[in-house]
Amino acid sequence: MSPLLHVSNISKRFGGFVALDGIELEVQPGERLGLIGPNGSGKSTLVNCICGALQNEQGSVHFDGQAVDGLAAHQRTHRGLARSFQLPRPFVSLNLADNLRVPMLYTVHKRSGPLHGDSIDARCVELLRLVGLDHKARHMPRDLTQVEMRKLELARAVAAEPKLLIADESMAGLSHSEIEDILTLLKQLNERGITIILIEHIMSAVMSFSQRLVVLVSGKKIADGKPEDVVKNPEVVRAYLGQ
Amino acid sequence: MLVGLVVYVSGHLLGIGYLFFAGYTILQFIVLASAWNILGGYCGYVNFGSAAFFALGAYSTVFFYKFNPLPIPILIILGAVVSGIVGFGMGYLTLRLRGAFFAIATLAMAVVLQTLVVNWSYVGGSRGAYIVRADTVDIGGYTIEYIEYLFLLMMAVAILSIVISRTIARTQLGFGFATIRDDELAAEASGVPTLRLKLIATTISGALMGMAGAPFPYYIGYLQPASAFGLEYGVNSIAMPIIGGTTSWVGPVIGAILLGSLQQIATVTISSAVNLLIVGLLLVAFVVIAPNGLVGLIQDRLRARRDGK
Numbered sequence: 294m295s296p297l298l299h300v301s302n303i304s305k306r307f308g309g310f311v312a313l314d315g316i317e318l319e320v321q322p323g324e325r326l327g328l329i330g331p332n333g334s335g336k337s338t339l340v341n342c343i344c345g346a347l348q349n350e351q352g353s354v355h356f357d358g359q360a361v362d363g364l365a366a367h368q369r370t371h372r373g374l375a376r377s378f379q380l381p382r383p384f385v386s387l388n389l390a391d392n393l394r395v396p397m398l399y400t401v402h403k404r405s406g407p408l409h410g411d412s413i414d415a416r417c418v419e420l421l422r423l424v425g426l427d428h429k430a431r432h433m434p435r436d437l438t439q440v441e442m443r444k445l446e447l448a449r450a451v452a453a454e455p456k457l458l459i460a461d462e463s464m465a466g467l468s469h470s471e472i473e474d475i476l477t478l479l480k481q482l483n484e485r486g487i488t489i490i491l492i493e494h495i496m497s498a499v500m501s502f503s504q505r506l507v508v509l510v511s512g513k514k515i516a517d518g519k520p521e522d523v524v525k526n527p528e529v530v531r532a533y534l535g536q
Numbered sequence: 537m538l539v540g541l542v543v544y545v546s547g548h549l550l551g552i553g554y555l556f557f558a559g560y561t562i563l564q565f566i567v568l569a570s571a572w573n574i575l576g577g578y579c580g581y582v583n584f585g586s587a588a589f590f591a592l593g594a595y596s597t598v599f600f601y602k603f604n605p606l607p608i609p610i611l612i613i614l615g616a617v618v619s620g621i622v623g624f625g626m627g628y629l630t631l632r633l634r635g636a637f638f639a640i641a642t643l644a645m646a647v648v649l650q651t652l653v654v655n656w657s658y659v660g661g662s663r664g665a666y667i668v669r670a671d672t673v674d675i676g677g678y679t680i681e682y683i684e685y686l687f688l689l690m691m692a693v694a695i696l697s698i699v700i701s702r703t704i705a706r707t708q709l710g711f712g713f714a715t716i717r718d719d720e721l722a723a724e725a726s727g728v729p730t731l732r733l734k735l736i737a738t739t740i741s742g743a744l745m746g747m748a749g750a751p752f753p754y755y756i757g758y759l760q761p762a763s764a765f766g767l768e769y770g771v772n773s774i775a776m777p778i779i780g781g782t783t784s785w786v787g788p789v790i791g792a793i794l795l796g797s798l799q800q801i802a803t804v805t806i807s808s809a810v811n812l813l814i815v816g817l818l819l820v821a822f823v824v825i826a827p828n829g830l831v832g833l834i835q836d837r838l839r840a841r842r843d844g845k
Contacts, residue, residue, distance in 0.1 A: 346721060365731070366724035375725070382722035384715050386783060395715055398708045400727030453727055 295358060297322045297457055297488050298343070298374075303352035305338055305512075312338040313349070314512040320457065320490060325483050327503030327520065328492045331532060335512040336492045337379060340459050344376050345369045357456060370400050375455035379462040379492075381442040383434035389445060390417045390430040396453035404454070416452070424448045424478060440471040444478065451482060458482065459490045464498055472498050500524070508532065539793070540691040544684070554804075556683040560755060562796035563690040564748050568769060569776035569788035570697040571744030574704060575737045576774065577782030580717030581634075585626070585642035586773035588649045589742045591764035592619045593749025598659045598759055601667055608689055608751050615750030616743040622649075623742020627735045634720075650765045664760030667753040686755050690748075697744045701785040704740075713737060714783075745773075768812060772796075775819045781829025790830055 300318040304311070313335045320326050330336050341347040343354055345366035353362050361369050375396075384392050394413055402408050408416075421427040424444040429436065437445060443463050450458055460479060464472045476498055483489050493499045499506065499520070506523040508516040510532040516523045523529055543559045546552070568586060575581050593615030600606050600614060630641045654662045673685040704710045712733045715723035723730050753759040772795065780791025795818065799811040826833040 344725065346724070365729070366721075367727045367729050370725060370727040378722065378725070382719045384718040384722065386714050386718055387711070391711065395711050395723070395728065396726040398711055399729070402708075403727065449722075449726060 294321055296320055296355075297324075297357060298490075299355040300339070300343060301353050301355070303339070303342055303349045303354070305335075305342055305347060305349050311512050313342065315352070316509070316512075316514055318507060318514070318517075320488060322456070322488055323483070323486060324488050325480075325502055325504045326488075326490045327499040327506045328490055328509065329494070329496070329499055329506065330509035333511075334509040336509055337461060338512075339509065340376060340461055340490075340492065343369075344374060344459065367399070370396070370453055370455075371403055373404075373454075373456035374459075375450040375453045375457070376459040377443075377446040377450045377461060377463055379465065381434075381446045383437075383442065383445055383449075385434050388431050388433055389421060389426055389437075390414070392434065392445060392449050393417045393420055393452040396449060400453040420448045420452055423451075423481065425474075440467050440474065443467070443475060447475070447478060447482075451487070455487060457488045457490070459492070461492045462494065463491075464493060464495050476502055496524075540694070544687060544691070553681065553683060556681070556687040558800040560683070560687045560690050561800065562793060563687070563694040564752075565772055565776060565792040565796045566694045566789055567690070567697045567744055567748035568773040569780070569792040570694075570701045570785065571741045571748065572773040573777040573782055573785075573788040574701060574713075574744070575741040577777050577788070578704065578710065578713035578717065579734060579737045581734065581737070582639045582774070583642045583741065584639050584770060584774070585646035585649075586745055587765045587767070587769040588642075588646035589619045589623065589745035590749035590752070590769045590773075591649065591653065591761070592622055592742075593746030594752040594759055594764045595653055595659050595749075596746070597750050597753045598665045598667065601753070602658065602665075608686075608754060612689065612693060612747050612750040615746040617746075619746020619749070620739045620743030623745075624735060624739040626742070627738030631731050631734060646765065646770070650761055653764075654761050660759065662761060664758055665753070666758050667756075669754050669757065682754070686751055689751055693744075693747050693751075697747070698785060698789060700740065700744065701788070705785045709733070709736070768815075771812060771815055775815045777829070779818055779822045779829055781831030781833075783828070784831050787829050787831040794830075 296319040298320040300316055303313055303316045305313040316339060328336055338347065342349040345364055353360055356372055356374055361372060394417060397408060397413050397416060418427055421430050424447060426441060426444055447460065447463060464475050472495060479489055479502060491499060491502055503520050506520040507514060508523060508529050515528045515532065516526045543555055546555060568590060572583060572586050575583050596615045596618040597611045600611055626645055630638055633641055653659060659665055669682050671682060672679050673682055712728045715728050716730050716733060720730050756763060776791035776795050777788040779795060781787030795815060798814055802810050802814055822829065
């Protein structure tokens with residue numbers, strides 16, 4: 294099976310600091326991939342390079358069989374690549390329903406043809422119900438709790454009807470039950486056919502979610518395999534716990 | 537529109553010419569404030585160079601007046617085209633600038649354009665240019681004063697600017713502009729082509745400001761760089777939307793009517809020299825008391841009442 298995402302030999306520098314150094318990564322359609330690494334290991338930089346928020350200096354990104362290098366972030370979203378942000382970035386002047394309306398108008402509308410107002414409204418309600426926020430459809434993002442904000446962030450990414458969703462630390466700062474909520478949601482989305490890359494520090498969540506685990510340290514990939522094998526990898530243990 | 541018609545009919549029946557002069561200025565500010573708000577309010581890109589776009593419209597009229605005099609409605613369209621092209625160019629050159637850097641760039645553009653006009657003798661240079669206009673104009677068999685004609689033209693431009701501003705706010709474009717204002721990175725991630733939308737905003741905003749400036753030489757009779765690039769246009773076009781409220785089409789209209797009327801009253805009762813002082817004081821007061829403008833203040837009150845607070 295050809296990979297949905299193929300990252301080939303990507304490198305990125307910020308001045309003299311090497312953030313990514315020759316990263317290779319393949320993600321298969323329908324897969325649940327966990328991406329872990331200590332702070333500053335290059336996880337978010339990799340996401341930014343894949344999604345087009347940053348341009349990589351070397352290497353290439355292929356998505357759904359086509360090179361997406363040089364495409365702007367919004368064009369990659371149109372192709373089916375969506376992301377949520379580490380810190381929720383809602384559109385603060387729009388209510389929750391309108392937050393979801395934006396990707397429908399600008400991405401789904403462009404990809405699948407004109408959408409009627411009624412079908413957009415119905416889809417907004419359906420997505421908000423999926424994340425448990427349908428009763429707050431007309432509320433503003435400032436009225437939400439932290440976990441609700443993260444759910445909105447995921448719902449907005451899903452509203453673009455992506456083939457691949459990259460969830461960047463969607464569970465940071467949440468309680469155990471809230472983490473379970475988000476994990477259940479991510480698994481539901483995966484069951485709907487969305488391939489998911491989960492970037493996370495909370496190991497219990499990563500282990501229960503991921504079918505495969507990739508570890509980055511100092512901009513390099515040091516492990517790639519089944520979660521139970523990767524966590525026993527001496528190099529991974531050293532990176533997390535020290536010598 | 538209704539207020540404009542009432543002013544027109546009152547001025548016409550009572551024979552008070554000053555109503556047309558004052559009304560024209562207020563309508564002109566409605567256009568400028570609505571145009572500024574498309575870029576500054578909807579997209580969050582503060583433009584300090586409004587006076588330059590206004591002056592471009594005015595000087596394109598002077599240029600064509602000397603080259604080959606044309607009817608004012610056509611000059612308004614030409615002013616929109618010239619200012620729209622410059623707006624597009626400004627947007628293209630400053631696409632990657634945000635916040636204070638974008639604001640400074642627009643201010644710099646205004647200074648550059650003023651310097652060019654000051655040194656361009658064909659349009660009058662620093663000495664200015666005279667526009668000779670008729671006393672009356674004949675429209676479909678009716679003869680009206682020229683100032684009444686200018687008033688009606690500016691009312692049409694004001695209606696057009698309000699319609700454009702309102703339409704944008706209620707369509708896909710308005711959603712896109714709001715996402716740019718709120719979070720550009722998240723907007724791109726949602727599929728919003730932010731660079732293209734910013735170009736659309738700078739072009740429409742610039743074109744409308746040019747339309748406001750195009751009839752100005754006929755209104756004032758003598759155009760010089762200091763009047764066309766006047767500080768009051770730059771300051772008022774920012775202050776009026778901020779005082780009225782920047783997130784809706786109605787805010788700039790309210791701000792323009794309120795501030796424009798106050799300034800006209802001050803001009804006849806005290807002196808036009810206090811106009812900018814009034815704007816400055818009100819601006820400071822609103823930034824402190826009602827940062828979301830009058831519209832935001834009313835919306836907050838209504839929301840509080842609805843929530844029973």
